[in-house]
Amino acid sequence: MYCNICGSREDNISLFMISMCKNCFYDFANISVMDEDYDRYKNLIRILLSNYISPKALLTPVK
Secondary structure: OOOOOOOOOOOEEEEOOEEEEHHHHHHHHOOOOOOOOHHHHHHHHHHHHHOOOOOOOOOOOOO
């Protein structure tokens, strides 16, 4: 299986239905706010979590 981030074929870790290699996972877990790739990883986290957050259900009050 290929890494969805860099495309390498290594031992992959499945995280939120995305497979990533150990190098990308290490970068993903240890990125600094001052790093130039921080925004890319921040957007990746936002996209990954949006798969698991559903819109709130509208509840109608009982009369």
